[in-house]
Amino acid sequence: MTRDGKMRLGLSMRYLGYHVAAWRHPSVPADGALSFAHFLNTARKAEAAHFDMVFFADGLGIRANDNPKGSLARDMRNAELEPLTLLAALAATTRQIGLVATASTTYNEPFHIARKYASIDHISGGRAGWNVVTSWSDEEAQNFNRSETLAYADRYERADEFVDVVRALWNSWEDDAFVRDKASGLFYDEARLHVPDHKGKHFRVRGPLNSARTPQGQPVIVQAGASEAGRRLAARCADVVYSNAHDLQSAQDYYFDLKRRLAAHGREPDDLLIMPGIVPFVAATRQEAQDKYDELQELIHPLSGLAALYGQMGDLSGYPLDGPVPDPSDKRPGNITSIANNLLEVARAENLSIRQLYQRVASTFGVRLLIGTAADIADEMEEWFRNDAADGFNICPPILPAGMDDMSDFLVPELRRRGLFRTRYEGTTLRANLGLKPNVFKRS
Amino acid sequence: MTRDGKMRLGLSMRYLGYHVAAWRHPSVPADGALSFAHFLNTARKAEAAHFDMVFFADGLGIRANDNPKGSLARDMRNAELEPLTLLAALAATTRQIGLVATASTTYNEPFHIARKYASIDHISGGRAGWNVVTSWSDEEAQNFNRSETLAYADRYERADEFVDVVRALWNSWEDDAFVRDKASGLFYDEARLHVPDHKGKHFRVRGPLNSARTPQGQPVIVQAGASEAGRRLAARCADVVYSNAHDLQSAQDYYFDLKRRLAAHGREPDDLLIMPGIVPFVAATRQEAQDKYDELQELIHPLSGLAALYGQMGDLSGYPLDGPVPDPSDKRPGNITSIANNLLEVARAENLSIRQLYQRVASTFGVRLLIGTAADIADEMEEWFRNDAADGFNICPPILPAGMDDMSDFLVPELRRRGLFRTRYEGTTLRANLGLKPNVFKRS
Incomplete structure (x- = not known):
């Protein structure tokens, strides 16, 4: 549970929803994953409901195999907009909601990643977040000059150093480094420039970043660390963790373990928000909710x-x-x-x-399924929230945009009745709305 | 000159204009290079004037050295938005103008570049262009694990293969590959998927790209090849070339040479548009134009x-x-x-x-300087246009946004009076407005 007693809510909006047959649903625009209008429409609904953020998972290629033969041609996960360009486009067309997208530390360079997220943070006025992943699949490796994925330990070793370089680049300039004094002709104060000059095992990156510190100081870092190395990385530098748990006990175990690890890094429990994923089927009655689910199941x-x-x-x-x-x-x-x-x-x-x-x-790609009325689902969420299993939830509607409408129509009003969710944005940045401490400049 | 007798016009809008002292001018927002509002404002002016495109040059880091000491802190080229995120944001907030940004073939991977430009082409409805550069500076190399830049020949060898891989990825799917038939459950037609499976000297990229063919078929390719290898690359695959010439004869020589090279690639002269850069100081009288120039010169x-x-x-x-x-x-x-x-x-x-x-x-970073009335500058442009030295111009105003206002107020009306520039957009895509042939799917 968060300090302020309010849940954080994110909307996961990759593809057309988190049900494998989402694209076949009559209400779903089957070409939506390539349609900016579709994503903007959905993001604006989430913003109107005062969600903390929208989130795009990502893979660098098509990760599914064609087994059995013919299955891949039935899979909607084949074509989509690229998440960083999509995020930037949403930055220019939304006003308050946080914008989080995935980028891989295995197939990128820190300078590009630091620069692009900084840019989106500037464009959005402080609403950018980076979901750090290490890319597990051989299919992605084969799009980047390799035949198979890096070994797990190597991926995380690289990820650890990658994140450090990105954060050092984000701190190339102090907040007030750019004085831009037209009268004297001084553009920046040299004393407030800090060239990272990183020389490590995986990267040599001199810097500085050709960007000012961002409206958030630094973009929010999101992670989904479940493994030991993932948890270590999250405890050290994530602001938000998307977790996956199917029962209260395992969610509590994960929550306890991750929060416990923070102290070793000089961090407090509230410095990291844990948000398990859920796929909610919600309607006015349990039967209607079940019918919604059954309808999609028949479409698989x-x-x-x-x-x-x-x-x-x-x-x-x-x-x-x-x-x-x-x-x-x-x-x-x-x-x-x-x-x-x-x-x-x-x-x-x-x-x-x-x-x-x-x-x-x-059905739901392994994410926890909840079927019922708003009260049923809010009961489940509240139980996890009040019992040290969650600080909020990463909501993965089964279909979009209708699944977001169900959140606005049913679930959010119920959570508000219980005092568990905001009625207006508290701040102007994602970091502020999440209730995280401001990112204060520190020399790296 | 183009077949339709109309000039193509681009607006180069990096930083705050093409005069080294632009940021000190009273009308210029000194923090504009980090302000999306500044770029959007300027791009909308260019769109209102029916320019073909806006263009962002780029470097992957700060390329200037601090020689003499203290000079770098007086340089505006230190902090800016990242061009691909900026382009995507403009894609969502403009409607007709083409959107071109630079990306390096030396410090990127083809899969990322193919994917991001495809995505921007989808978001913009067919207005994306990629300016292909190979990155010459040691400063950039030092942000990407190297101590100095790659040798010239190696850069272009890599660039050649890079562009081929990107184009093969853009052709992963035929135009009508995604049938998305809800009734049968078939998402795509397997016969219309073509996996590139590229295995070359610099890259092994299996693909396919996880994106459909784009509204333009393929984004427009821009290049600025002046050297022999650059000209070879441009002749083989560029749709537009930004050139730099200071006198008619050398512009004609370049124009003749590049157009002559096209036939070897089965291309016609009109398949490649050559657009020299100019920095115009324009006003109602010659004296006012000169005063504008002198004012900036004094601010260096x-x-x-x-x-x-x-x-x-x-x-x-x-x-x-x-x-x-x-x-x-x-x-x-x-x-x-x-x-x-x-x-x-x-x-x-x-x-x-x-x-x-x-x-x-x-003063103008080496780009050709023109000072005078609209008639003076239109005379120069028309001379080059009618005498096989240019198909249009890449206009680099000395300051922004005021320099774009000068184009709208003075130069564009004069060009229109002469029948040399459009009064409305002819098509919905950049490729169509440029008068280029449609990009028809061909198996690579």
């Missing part, structure tokens, strides 16, 4: 469903969809018997068909 | 002036500014005696003081 193409099982169960496309789940065979890729057995146990215990199993696995 | 800080001489003459800060230019000494950096002698000859022949010499060298 069998090949998309089988693709969601492929990594764990191998190619099941030769079996009847409404028949039983077959025993694992040698057709399964890799060494994943335990996961497959796990899924198989679920299928056996509940007597699920292949279709029923993939509907369970494929 | 001596240290900025001496910095402009430093590379050729060494450090002259120990000499009286209004005294004679001293003979070259061993203090000059590097092996540049011939250039120094050249400048010295000019100074001697015209009996110039140090101040008078630097005022001549420092």
Whole structure:
């Protein structure tokens, strides 16, 4: 829970929603992922609801494989706007909402990243955030001169140094370095310029950044560290963490562990906000909410469903969809018997068909599913919020923009009735609205 | 001259104008290079005047040195918005004007560049252009893990392959590849996907790009190739060339040479537009135009002036500014005696003081200077246009936004009176307004 007793809310708006069949829903613009108008429309709805921020996840290429054959051509995750250009376009067309996009530390250079986010922070008047990722897939590696992804430890070692370089570049100039005195002709005060001159294992970057300190001092840093190295990075430098948990206990364990790590870096528990993801299906009645869910579940193409099982169960496309789940065979890729057995146990215990199993696995890309009235969902959120499992939530509507309308119509009013969510923006920057301390210039 | 007899006009709007003292002018917002409002204001003026495009030059860092000491702190070229984020923000807030920004092939990866320009082309509805540069300075190299710039030949070899990869990525999908058929669940037609799978000397990039073909088919490619390798690259793949010439004969030579090279690539002369840069000081009378120029010349800080001489003459800060230019000494950096002698000859022949010499060298960053009434300047432009020296001009106003107002108030009406410039946009894309052929999908 936050110090002010208000939840932070983010809207995750990649693609067309967080349900695998979102694009087939009648209300969804199927070409929306390439339409700026679609994103602007959705972002403005989130801004009208006073959400803290919108967020774009990202991958540097198409990460899904065509297994089983034909599944990729049924997948909406094939074409989209690039998130930093999209963020800049939204910076110029929204006024108050925070703007967070993902950029990889494995396939970028710190100077570019420091410069682009600084620029978006200037354009937006202090609303930019960088979601730091290390890029896990071989598909992305193959777009950047490699055949496979970097090893986990190497990725995080590079990420650690990358973030340090970016932050040093953001602090190239003190806040008042640019005096721009027309009378004397002095443009900046040399004493307030600090050239990073970084020389490390992965990067040599002299600097300074050709940008002033930004309206936020530094853009907000977001992370989604679940692994040990990810948690270490988050504890050291993230302002916000997007987490993924499906039950209160594991969410609390994660929350406790991450907050506990902050002190070692001279940070206080409130300096890092933890926001688990949720996919809410909300309506006036439980039945209507369930109907919304069922409607989308029926729209999952069998090949998309089988693709969601492929990594764990191998190619099941030769079996009847409404028949039983077959025993694992040698057709399964890799060494994943335990996961497959796990899924198989679920299928056996509940007597699920292949279709029923993939509907369970494929639906919301692994993000926590909540179905019910606004009161039902607010109950769940409030329980996590009041019991040290969350400082807010990263809301991943199943479809867009209608899923955002449901937030505005149902969930946000309920949260406000409970005093859990703002009715106006408190500040002009993302950092201020999140309730984070101002970023004060310190020499690195 | 173009086939339709109309000039193409671009507005170069980096920093605060193309005069070294622009930021000190009373009308110029000294913090404008970090202000999106400033750029939007200026771009909208250019759009209202029906310019083909606005253009942002760029360097990946501060390229000037602090020679003589203290000169860098008088230089406005220290902090600015990043051009791709700026372009995306302008894409969302303008409606018709073309949007061109620079990106380096030496310090980027093709996948990022293909993706970002494609995204801006989608956001803008087909108005994006990429100015391809190879980055010559050591200062930029030092921001990207190197101590000095790549050798010239290596830069262009990499640039050649880089552009090919980008264009192959832009053609990953045929125009109608994304069928998005909600009823059948088919998102794209596999037969219309073409995975580049590029394996070259500098790059291995599998693709496909996670973006559809763009409204222009492909963004416009701009180049400023003056050297042999630059001309080869331009002839092979540029749609527009920004050139720099100070007299008709050399402009004609360049024009003839570049147009002549096109046939070898199956291209026609009209497939490449050549637009020399000009810095126009224009007013109702010649005297007023001259006064505008003189006012700015007086605002050149001596240290900025001496910095402009430093590379050729060494450090002259120990000499009286209004005294004679001293003979070259061993203090000059590097092996540049011939250039120094050249400048010295000019100074001697015209009996110039140090101040008078630097005022001549420092003023407009080497871009061709034109001072006069609209008729005077239109005469010059028309002469070049009608005599195979230019298809249009890249206009670099000395100060912004006032220099753009001068174009709208004086120069554009004069060009229109002569039938040399449009009164409305002909098409909806940059490519169409430039009169270039549509980019038709071809398998690479």
